[in-house]
Amino acid sequence: MEECPDAAQLSVSMKSAFSILCFVLSLSSARAWNAEGHMVGTQIAYNHLTPSVKAQCDALIATPVVYASSINNTFVTASVWADDLKSSTNAWNNWHFINIPFSLDGTPTNGFVPGAFDVVQAIRTNIAVLQNPSATQSNRAFHLRQLLHFVTDMQQPLHCTAAISVATPNGDAGGNGFGLTGGWGNLHFFWDSGGNNLTNNLPRPLSIASQNLLSNKAAAIEANHPYDFAANVGTVADPMTWAVEGLGLAQSVCYANITRNTSPSSTYLNNAATTTDQRMAVSGQRLADLLNTILGTNAVTLTAVMPTNNNFKFSWYGLSGRNYQVQWKQNLSDPTWNNLTNIVPTANQSISFTEPLNQVRRFYRINQ
Numbered sequence: 001m002e003e004c005p006d007a008a009q010l011s012v013s014m015k016s017a018f019s020i021l022c023f024v025l026s027l028s029s030a031r032a033w034n035a036e037g038h039m040v041g042t043q044i045a046y047n048h049l050t051p052s053v054k055a056q057c058d059a060l061i062a063t064p065v066v067y068a069s070s071i072n073n074t075f076v077t078a079s080v081w082a083d084d085l086k087s088s089t090n091a092w093n094n095w096h097f098i099n100i101p102f103s104l105d106g107t108p109t110n111g112f113v114p115g116a117f118d119v120v121q122a123i124r125t126n127i128a129v130l131q132n133p134s135a136t137q138s139n140r141a142f143h144l145r146q147l148l149h150f151v152t153d154m155q156q157p158l159h160c161t162a163a164i165s166v167a168t169p170n171g172d173a174g175g176n177g178f179g180l181t182g183g184w185g186n187l188h189f190f191w192d193s194g195g196n197n198l199t200n201n202l203p204r205p206l207s208i209a210s211q212n213l214l215s216n217k218a219a220a221i222e223a224n225h226p227y228d229f230a231a232n233v234g235t236v237a238d239p240m241t242w243a244v245e246g247l248g249l250a251q252s253v254c255y256a257n258i259t260r261n262t263s264p265s266s267t268y269l270n271n272a273a274t275t276t277d278q279r280m281a282v283s284g285q286r287l288a289d290l291l292n293t294i295l296g297t298n299a300v301t302l303t304a305v306m307p308t309n310n311n312f313k314f315s316w317y318g319l320s321g322r323n324y325q326v327q328w329k330q331n332l333s334d335p336t337w338n339n340l341t342n343i344v345p346t347a348n349q350s351i352s353f354t355e356p357l358n359q360v361r362r363f364y365r366i367n368q
Contacts (some may be wrong), residue, residue, distance in 0.1 A: 019196060021282045033156050035080045036198045037280060038050050041152040042079040044219040044284025045291070048227055053295045063141035071204035075148070076214070080204065082149035095122040095146070096153050098246045099162035099171055100330070104255060109164045112171055113354035119159065123150050123239040151290065154239060157254050157275075158191050162244030169259065176252065182263030190264065191254060195272030204368075218284070225281035227288075236293055237286060303350065307357060314350035316366065318345040325367040332363055340364075 061078050072081040091220055095367040100119035126147040129135050153159050162171030172178045175187030184190045202210045230264050257268055305314040323344050325336035345351050
């Protein structure tokens with residue numbers, strides 16, 4: 001594939017490596033969340049991108065890639081593109097999940113053979129391409145679209161595990177092999193629909209009414225799970241920590257208080273709804289933090305330089321948690337810069353520095 005030669009090469013090589021697990025892979029083709037779940041998470045993320053990062057993302061989403069069309073041509077709808085691609089090409093299937101095994105009933109897990117490639121490695125690949133200044137625009141566009149989907153994929157706990165049991169000694173492919181009654185099919189399908197809280201009734205391209213419904217749902221989720229501006233912007237997250245977290249939630253929530261070939265109880269349904277909202281909030285925050293970090297530029301752009309009330313003031317847009325050090329020197333030829341102050345914003349917002357207009361001469365810079 002021209003847009004992503006490395007990914008195409010990996011997907012071909014994985015076919016032979018996964019031949020002995022073809023049954024597991026066929027079960028694992030179900031989509032994490034559904035289209036609505038992915039779009040809610042990316043809408044939350046988009047709400048919190050810095051202006052410069054948002055502009056970069058919009059430009060990359062507008063870049064032509066394979067299977068891009070009117071149904072996935074915005075930041076929010078592009079979060080479903082990786083599933084569109086998978087459905088159309090049957091490629092990159094194993095990029096959507098990681099099977100970390102655990103035992104439901106004491107059946108040993110040491111015979112389980114994990115996949116040679118998984119969503120953790122996929123996200124690391126996406127990040128590496130987006131951070132590579134030599135990567136082509138089309139390659140970066142391809143990997144941004146994948147990243148939108150995979151980060152939200154990982155927050156569905158059943159995309160991080162394979163439950164081992166007497167019934168499924170080779171793993172249940174994230175609940176795909178854990179049958180349920182009551183019209184649910186299996187545990188993975190149940191959680192993809194958020195316990196029927198993700199209706200998936202927003203056809204793409206989104207109409208104005210559908211976009212409003214999506215925005216309102218994202219706002220309601222954020223009201224219950226406020227965006228944490230103290231999160232680690234400036235540090236590239238390790239997706240393996242997300243996988244381990246997902247495994248823990250699968251054990252403590254998804255597989256708890258549910259029995260194979262039964263229908264979920266009302267208590268289980270309520271827990272699924274609460275957990276689904278929380279995980280979509282987390283997916284939006286983690287995606288925004290990651291994109292603001294890997295696409296944020298090191299150069300600060302001054303948005304205002306002016307004298308105000310006998311003070312000299314300049315402003316710039318700052319990222320939450322990032323340390324901005326204001327420095328000065330009297331002559332540009334001076335060997336060192338002098339520190340004036342450190343500013344660490346607690347939100348992604350405009351910040352400023354002010355100093356009295358009583359200096360003979362000063363040159364300023366912002367170091368970060």
